[in-house]
Amino acid sequence: MSAAAIASLTVAARHLITLLLPHQCVLCRRFADTTGLCAACWEGLTPISAPLCARCGLPLGHTLADPLCAGCWTNPPPLAAIRACFHYADSARDLILHYKHGDGLQLTPLLGRLGARLFIELASDSPLVIPVPLHRRRYFRRRYNQAAEWARHLCHHTGQGDFAPNLLVRQRATRSQGGLSRHQRQRNIAGAFAVLPEAAPRIHGRPVLLVDDVLTTGATLHEAARRHAAAGSGPVSALVLARVTRLSHA
Numbered sequence: 001m002s003a004a005a006i007a008s009l010t011v012a013a014r015h016l017i018t019l020l021l022p023h024q025c026v027l028c029r030r031f032a033d034t035t036g037l038c039a040a041c042w043e044g045l046t047p048i049s050a051p052l053c054a055r056c057g058l059p060l061g062h063t064l065a066d067p068l069c070a071g072c073w074t075n076p077p078p079l080a081a082i083r084a085c086f087h088y089a090d091s092a093r094d095l096i097l098h099y100k101h102g103d104g105l106q107l108t109p110l111l112g113r114l115g116a117r118l119f120i121e122l123a124s125d126s127p128l129v130i131p132v133p134l135h136r137r138r139y140f141r142r143r144y145n146q147a148a149e150w151a152r153h154l155c156h157h158t159g160q161g162d163f164a165p166n167l168l169v170r171q172r173a174t175r176s177q178g179g180l181s182r183h184q185r186q187r188n189i190a191g192a193f194a195v196l197p198e199a200a201p202r203i204h205g206r207p208v209l210l211v212d213d214v215l216t217t218g219a220t221l222h223e224a225a226r227r228h229a230a231a232g233s234g235p236v237s238a239l240v241l242a243r244v245t246r247l248s249h250a
């Protein structure tokens with residue numbers, strides 16, 4: 001049986017168990033309503049709210065007529081817009097770690113509900129929806145790409161965008177970005193992605209919406225956006241589940 005078939009059987013078994021048992025919070029296992037999180041874990045989610053930088057989505061301390069953060073004034077990113085649902089802390093961090101490392105595909109519908117509003121906003125120009133790919137070695141170890149599962153669900157349930165998971169590949173394995181400075185992250189990710197040559201006609205002139213789970217410095221999204229621009233895409237934007245809004249090392 002293929003890894004994908006085993007993964008989908010596991011998900012089906014989990015769905016059955018959740019139907020038969022009282023609802024539990026996916027994070028702390030306490031009683032929850034049907035939304036998947038208990039009240040305390042809901043409170044641990046901190047949405048990123050306006051005022052934001054119109055370009056990179058960084059929360060701003062004040063509202064301006066033309067709201068851009070200092071970074072976007074001086075050195076604009078290669079993306080037209082970046083938006084994140086939550087601050088990367090508390091419940092958002094726990095959800096993402098479960099999703100990524102805990103065989104957590106049963107979280108996809110919940111994460112889909114959490115991301116739908118921003119996704120609909122960003123997908124209004126019918127973009128190609130392209131998840132940030134894993135290197136194939138990591139993919140085979142984990143058996144799924146969490147960003148791709150989230151993106152697939154968002155496209156399917158909102159009816160927006162054109163899910164296109166196989167146009168961008170990670171051609172080089174990179175060391176984990178954790179613990180690296182902004183500059184080291186840029187160097188680590190440089191040249192890691194490639195748009196497949198056969199994808200070029202599909203990408204040409206089309207808006208692209210990249211989807212990933214966490215944004216830290218933006219180095220990964222910037223690199224992926226540059227590859228699409230070089231392949232002749234239209235404007236590139238990005239949606240992430242959570243962003244780190246306070247870097248301990250910049």
Ligand SMILES: [Zn+2]
Pocket residue numbers: 025026027028029030037038039040041042
């Ligand atoms: Zn909980």
Ligand SMILES: [Zn+2]
Pocket residue numbers: 053054055056057058068069070071072
């Ligand atoms: Zn900005």
